[in-house]
Amino acid sequence: xxxxxxxxxxxxxxTVRFDPEKGTLIREGIVAEINPYDxxxxxxxxxLRESYGGRVTVLSMGPPQAExxxxxxxxxxxxxxxxxxDRAFAGSDTLATSYILKKAIEKIGSWDVVLCGKQTTDxxxxxxxxxxxxxxxxxxxxxxxxxxxxxxxxFRVRRRLEEGTYTLxxxxxxxxxxxxxxxxxxxxxLKGKMRAKKAEIxxxxxxxxxxxxxxxxxxxxxxxxxxxxxxxxKGTHEMIQGTPAEQVDALLKIFREAGV
Amino acid sequence: xxxxxxxxxxxxxxxxxxxxxxxxxKSRSLREELGEELSCLLVGHDVxxxxxxxxxxxxxxxxxxxxxxxxPFSETQFGKIIAELAREKxxxxxxxxxxxxxxxxxxxxxxxxxxGLTANCMDLAIDxxxxxxxxxxxxxxxxxxxxxxxxxxxxxxxxxRAGVFKAEQLSEWKVGPVEEVELKDELRQNPLTxxxxxxxxxxxxxxxxxxxxxVVVAGRGVAEKGLIxxxxxxxxxxxxxxxxxxxxxxxxxxxxxxxxxQTGQVVSPTLYLGFGVSGAAPHTIGIQGSxxxxxxxxxxxxxxxxxxxxxxxGDAKEIIDLLVDRLRDRTGRGEQNV
Amino acid sequence: MASVNYFLTEEQQMIKExxxxxxxxxxxxxxxxxxxxxxxxxxxxxxxxxADLFGLFVPEEYGGLGGxxxxxxxxxxxxxxxxxxxxxxxxxxxxxxxxIQLFGTEEQKKKYLPPIATGEKFAAFGLTEVNAGxxxxxxxxxxVEDGDYWVLNGSKQWITTxxxxxxxxxxxxxxxxxxxxxxxxxxxxxxDPGFTFGKKERKMGLxxxxxxxxxxxxxxxxxxxxxxRRGLGFIIAMKTLDLARPGIGAMGVGLSQAALDEAVNHxxxxxxxxxxxxxxxxxxxxLANMATEIEASRALVYAVARTIDAGEKDIQxxxxxxxxxxxxxxxxxxxxxxxxxxGYGYMKDYPVEKMMRDAKVLQIYEGTNxxxxxxxxxxxxxxxxxx
Numbered sequence: 001x002x003x004x005x006x007x008x009x010x011x012x013x014x015t016v017r018f019d020p021e022k023g024t025l026i027r028e029g030i031v032a033e034i035n036p037y038d039x040x041x042x043x044x045x046x047x048l049r050e051s052y053g054g055r056v057t058v059l060s061m062g063p064p065q066a067e068x069x070x071x072x073x074x075x076x077x078x079x080x081x082x083x084x085x086d087r088a089f090a091g092s093d094t095l096a097t098s099y100i101l102k103k104a105i106e107k108i109g110s111w112d113v114v115l116c117g118k119q120t121t122d123x124x125x126x127x128x129x130x131x132x133x134x135x136x137x138x139x140x141x142x143x144x145x146x147x148x149x150x151x152x153x154x155f156r157v158r159r160r161l162e163e164g165t166y167t168l169x170x171x172x173x174x175x176x177x178x179x180x181x182x183x184x185x186x187x188x189x190l191k192g193k194m195r196a197k198k199a200e201i202x203x204x205x206x207x208x209x210x211x212x213x214x215x216x217x218x219x220x221x222x223x224x225x226x227x228x229x230x231x232x233x234k235g236t237h238e239m240i241q242g243t244p245a246e247q248v249d250a251l252l253k254i255f256r257e258a259g260v
Numbered sequence: 261x262x263x264x265x266x267x268x269x270x271x272x273x274x275x276x277x278x279x280x281x282x283x284x285x286k287s288r289s290l291r292e293e294l295g296e297e298l299s300c301l302l303v304g305h306d307v308x309x310x311x312x313x314x315x316x317x318x319x320x321x322x323x324x325x326x327x328x329x330x331x332p333f334s335e336t337q338f339g340k341i342i343a344e345l346a347r348e349k350x351x352x353x354x355x356x357x358x359x360x361x362x363x364x365x366x367x368x369x370x371x372x373x374x375x376g377l378t379a380n381c382m383d384l385a386i387d388x389x390x391x392x393x394x395x396x397x398x399x400x401x402x403x404x405x406x407x408x409x410x411x412x413x414x415x416x417x418x419x420x421r422a423g424v425f426k427a428e429q430l431s432e433w434k435v436g437p438v439e440e441v442e443l444k445d446e447l448r449q450n451p452l453t454x455x456x457x458x459x460x461x462x463x464x465x466x467x468x469x470x471x472x473x474x475v476v477v478a479g480r481g482v483a484e485k486g487l488i489x490x491x492x493x494x495x496x497x498x499x500x501x502x503x504x505x506x507x508x509x510x511x512x513x514x515x516x517x518x519x520x521x522q523t524g525q526v527v528s529p530t531l532y533l534g535f536g537v538s539g540a541a542p543h544t545i546g547i548q549g550s551x552x553x554x555x556x557x558x559x560x561x562x563x564x565x566x567x568x569x570x571x572x573x574g575d576a577k578e579i580i581d582l583l584v585d586r587l588r589d590r591t592g593r594g595e596q597n598v
Numbered sequence: 599m600a601s602v603n604y605f606l607t608e609e610q611q612m613i614k615e616x617x618x619x620x621x622x623x624x625x626x627x628x629x630x631x632x633x634x635x636x637x638x639x640x641x642x643x644x645x646x647x648x649a650d651l652f653g654l655f656v657p658e659e660y661g662g663l664g665g666x667x668x669x670x671x672x673x674x675x676x677x678x679x680x681x682x683x684x685x686x687x688x689x690x691x692x693x694x695x696x697x698i699q700l701f702g703t704e705e706q707k708k709k710y711l712p713p714i715a716t717g718e719k720f721a722a723f724g725l726t727e728v729n730a731g732x733x734x735x736x737x738x739x740x741x742v743e744d745g746d747y748w749v750l751n752g753s754k755q756w757i758t759t760x761x762x763x764x765x766x767x768x769x770x771x772x773x774x775x776x777x778x779x780x781x782x783x784x785x786x787x788x789x790d791p792g793f794t795f796g797k798k799e800r801k802m803g804l805x806x807x808x809x810x811x812x813x814x815x816x817x818x819x820x821x822x823x824x825x826x827r828r829g830l831g832f833i834i835a836m837k838t839l840d841l842a843r844p845g846i847g848a849m850g851v852g853l854s855q856a857a858l859d860e861a862v863n864h865x866x867x868x869x870x871x872x873x874x875x876x877x878x879x880x881x882x883x884x885l886a887n888m889a890t891e892i893e894a895s896r897a898l899v900y901a902v903a904r905t906i907d908a909g910e911k912d913i914q915x916x917x918x919x920x921x922x923x924x925x926x927x928x929x930x931x932x933x934x935x936x937x938x939x940x941g942y943g944y945m946k947d948y949p950v951e952k953m954m955r956d957a958k959v960l961q962i963y964e965g966t967n968x969x970x971x972x973x974x975x976x977x978x979x980x981x982x983x984x985x
Binding site: 013014016018025093094095098119121122124125126127128129130131133134135138139140141142143156161162163164165166167168169170171177180181221222223224225226227228229230231236237238239240244245247248249250251252254255258259260 | 272332333334335336339359360361363364365366367368370371372374375376377378379380387394398399400403404405406407408409410411412413451452453454455456457458459460473474498499500506507516522523530531540541542545548551552554565568569570571572573574575578579582583586
């Protein structure tokens, strides 16, 4: 089974600090990591390969340093990876991103299933997976917790929506987004780390995938940021002093005043 | 009159999903500013019986697609239908709640329509000059609110978080036109076959975080089993729910659904009570709607104190122990021996 | 601020990162519960297996990665930062496999090492008995030749991973009257006839690790289970322990580091008399001693491990030192960490009391620290007599 797993390198949430005066990120000290949601997709992909054979190819769009994320994915069980990196991709919103991913997947050629994390911690849109399915013209199933392949080649998945869990069947090719917590992502292995170190990560540029200029970057992105503001919190601002017992007394009074 | 604002109607239980009610209510003001018609789309199997509901919340028109092929839910099919209808009728704006279903079908429709989509909006407005939809959503993990626009392409599409707008029924309303649409054969293709469905069982029922009056939150500073148990007692004694920040749910100390914040539950309680919560933006964006925020943390520099109404700098464990005792006293000793 | 540069190789850096990640992501979140429930860490063992760490101590030709003593020490140190009980379970499989690696025939190695390398099977080492602890020569378990079989009778006490392990290397008497040449080593498999287990011991620390008595009642095993030659039992046991002891030292280093980290973090935050307690000299001096002794332990362990990797054969004294010092330091450092955390340190809500309970066993198992001093002392006597 040819499995493609899309991942994104994001700033680790707990290292992101923000300058509220300037309204900008503090770049210093930011650690990059694989989007935590994508780790569940990667684990699902590796498990599929373990059950049914085949290959897991990781696909990631990002700056050159996103290669690190692909190497980490290999150390966690992927067979190989491809980095989509080109200055012309910068500024792409989800519509342009799904186009670029689609062009890369077409270049890869044959595949049975594309797995994506449900969303990213930085963009938080959950749009690229379904958008990619639409671009590829194939069936999409989101919020999936488990995947198996039937003898007749169809896929059977468990999908969890607000009201409960559906067991569904569908033909490949499929784009599936994996629910957070669907599995327990493995840590890297030593052999994986060694493989990752040596692995060659091809870089696909705009030319390599034959992407059209008006479909990528800012030109291919219909949305733009009009303005930004730092959210403000209003109201009382009081630090409760005293011994712990006095502080708890004050808390109980606040509870009473709040009517709880 | 332009070609309209569409709200995608979703059904929950025996009526319109609350977020649909909220969106229709909010869209009444957008309609005034744009001077366009407000339509509610009802697409699905066995949805016709709800066709009058949207009018209570201010819809001018209902577009109804009732078809048995729409079960089970397939985002692929749903997205294609929305895109097809939009191509045909040319709405200016398509809105939907940021439900699991909508987060799946909206991007499919968006991509087919080659237009913009803004996810998880927390405010919507019309730019008075350009008449463009101003879609405000958290960025950089909620450190910043960004107003997104889709200037050139149409429709402008957005999903909106539940609970950010108020649902208001009209005191006077009447049933307006219901436009029934027959699906073309190719749109009746549902790629999914349902094999089984298990409704969410009672014991895994997720507490109502959104509607909770009191939300107690465990942060990294109290990420220990014993303390979590005590916080459960506190939450129960206050008639509230216990949530957590991401590190705590990542450690498996509380279920994933207990994660409060941008990527988890968005809450708006009367009282928010955070223990050992540092106040990183991804968390705080989800608690903005709280009336009173109380935070206990060892670190006086913790960002949570910048937005807390009341803060205690100290050992959260000590405060938790004292609080458990005092709340037991309050509710009567013995009753709360959980 | 600079930390000591130990010039780890790229592979060792990789091993360190990986073991650290497992300690942080998998071990630390579970350790308190595993300790409380005395639960065998199955899921973590699976994680370690998946990470190829069981392969680290097995040669490449038998499905392992062929790591050296230093590589293994780096892994043990980082894992022990998370939990001694979990790390002991892992290390016990290495200990149980060493007799096979050192003295096994090609057939024995081919049969037993690959499943140990994948973590599919755990190994265990059985020397200690009710009446034979430090005095290993006092063992009473016997093995008697009977045609194509050896028949074992007797029992082994406090065997780590007893019951959960599949492969046991057992030291038994084959010639009662031959003294140090009277014992031999055997491979016994779980399921061999007459091989049974006692109840799970309840322990002060090391609680997530399983410890059981092993019983041999006319336990018949094929002849080819003999390791090395008849009469090599004690030599095999001593060589095995020599190889394993730096690893126990490394565990002491990792545990001490964890306790120091807890102590410093607490001392920086705990306010008494209006100031963080780290500003008081009494606390500073304790922390300073802890940090210095930990660094000295680490330097010793690494130096000995590298000496072993360089091919030195006469390692008895050095490996005893590499276990002795870091584990004594670990006992002291964890005790001081509890002291610095004060009342908090004594509570189960905080991790340092467990660290202190766990530290104690490091001074006892794989040669008590008193016996190790004997070993070092006797080596000195021998060395100087040759001058």
